[in-house]
């Protein structure tokens with residue numbers, strides 16, 4: 001297990017990508033003892049790297065180019081022509097190897113929106129998703145000292161089934177003074193639990209994907225693979241790069257195809273360049289993530305025929321919205337110098353401090369390395385704008401919904417309808433304060449766009465301000481038939497004007513929080529955006545020049561009806577294809593106001609159930 005396949009072979013289920021969703025669904029399918037499952041993963045198993053398993057080292061793993069696909073965007077018109085990087089884990093465990101382990105959920109109304117967009121399908125509502133959110137979790141109640149440090153929780157919304165729960169969820173062992181101060185400075189009310197489906201307008205200590213017994217990261221490898229790696233029907237190949245899906249070539253091809261396409265195998269390349277394939281008996285499941293999944297489909301001939309022909313790929317099935325509808329959260333900051341006694345900066349600035357903290361963590365799992373420190377505050381529209389400003393922004397957005405939907409649809413009228421339907425939902429949630437357009441969270445150390453070498457070597461307090469409800473939609477497509485070439489990725493950040501307006505306002509709010517009691521007692525002057533940036537225009541300009549991806553890309557294989565530009569149906573099957581499901585963040589039809597990892601696991605758990613149900617009908 002975990003090595004190279006000795007040759008071509010046949011499996012019931014072939015899973016492309018052993019990341020967050022890929023390992024989750026493969027593991028659940030391997031519970032069906034009469035089924036064989038293989039996972040094909042490009043990266044390797046790096047669970048034993050300290051940068052991966054020590055919670056306080058979050059952020060360092062993504063700097064390893066070997067662990068990060070680091071997808072580059074094309075120059076972004078509304079970011080003054082800058083290119084940006086969308087990070088994504090390149091390892092067994094995918095992005096759960098390098099992510100920040102923040103593990104909340106979004107507002108229940110936003111999950112209900114998935115059903116609304118899909119002809120009111122009851123399979124995709126908060127109520128029908130909650131059992132799967134609970135199923136995936138193995139929650140550890142916070143200790144008395146964690147509760148005294150401000151952790152609030154509602155056990156009913158968590159999963160505690162020791163036999164079936166998988167992702168270990170817990171809380172940090174170390175609490176920075178400034179995080180506690182920020183809870184008061186934010187002005188938000190305390191959240192009873194950031195996973196309860198009503199986080200908007202509240203602040204709280206985020207649950208983490210963390211093994212509370214050992215105080216180590218719980219990635220999808222820890223949750224879904226390591227404990228089950230000796231199952232004879234569960235095989236994982238690492239270091240293999242999938243090129244394409246192989247189809248049964250009976251029937252017609254191209255736009256005139258009427259019979260559903262059937263996958264018969266998957267072609268991959270080994271690290272030493274050998275091209276091999278595996279055969280599939282039942283289904284192929286694509287879980288390569290929001291950027292790589294549409295690429296694999298396009299290289300397999302499924303996508304927009306014109307785009308495929310231009311790239312030199314032979315079209316097999318015309319599905320013009322593959323790779324469209326891309327949405328991403330956008331990350332911005334405000335930060336200030338601080339006289340707080342402990343910040344994360346000390347890990348870099350003071351070798352003795354770092355050594356002490358390492359000793360503490362290895363000795364009894366305490367100290368700053370025992371925490372991936374995130375307290376989240378979810379601002380609603382009325383926290384950001386006055387009623388008059390809000391009225392004007394909403395009016396302008398509502399008046400122009402059809403215009404922007406068409407603009408972002410790449411000429412596809414079905415997708416324009418789908419995007420416009422998304423906008424109508426967003427506007428209605430805005431009006432009812434059922435959606436947090438911006439998340440603000442405190443980082444007890446430097447967070448911002450300036451490299452260590454280029455900034456003063458001081459201690460900082462930062463507020464991350466993340467745009468959570470983008471209306472801009474972009475796309476990712478191949479422009480070559482060579483699998484080794486990267487796609488052309490255009491998230492079209494800020495191409496909807498509301499996005500820039502909201503995000504700039506969020507950054508301003510974060511900036512003012514740094515000077516609000518009691519945080520003002522540790523404030524030693526602003527570093528970024530910079531005290532000289534006082535007008536709305538100068539802050540807006542700084543925002544355009546500095547923001548980056550929050551690595552929460554979704555939507556490129558959207559679960560929407562076909563006449564709204566969808567790529568997969570509500571059982572996650574690709575339209576026009578018999579036996580390929582998409583199971584990862586790419587199916588999320590509309591961005592949610594939350595860190596998305598728990599939602600991706602929930603999708604995988606639901607998909608496993610769909611497959612179980614469908615196979616029992618055969």
Ligand SMILES: Cc1cc2nc3c(=O)[nH]c(=O)nc-3n(C[C@H](O)[C@H](O)[C@H](O)COP(=O)(O)OP(=O)(O)OC[C@H]3O[C@@H](n4cnc5c(N)ncnc54)[C@H](O)[C@@H]3O)c2cc1C
Nearest residue numbers: 017019020021042094095099100101102242585595596597
């Ligand atoms: C730096 C960073 C920080 C984040 N922080 C948080 C956070 O704190 N909380 C949160 O909720 N979310 C966070 N996220 C987002 C979240 O982790 C991801 O959205 C989610 O894990 C994506 O899951 P996925 O299954 O769609 O894709 P992934 O987990 O990325 O899995 C895709 C897998 O497919 C593999 N793959 C790709 N192409 C091929 C190919 N051709 N052949 C074979 N294998 C291939 C990849 O190597 C990878 O293993 C973060 C993401 C990043 C990158």
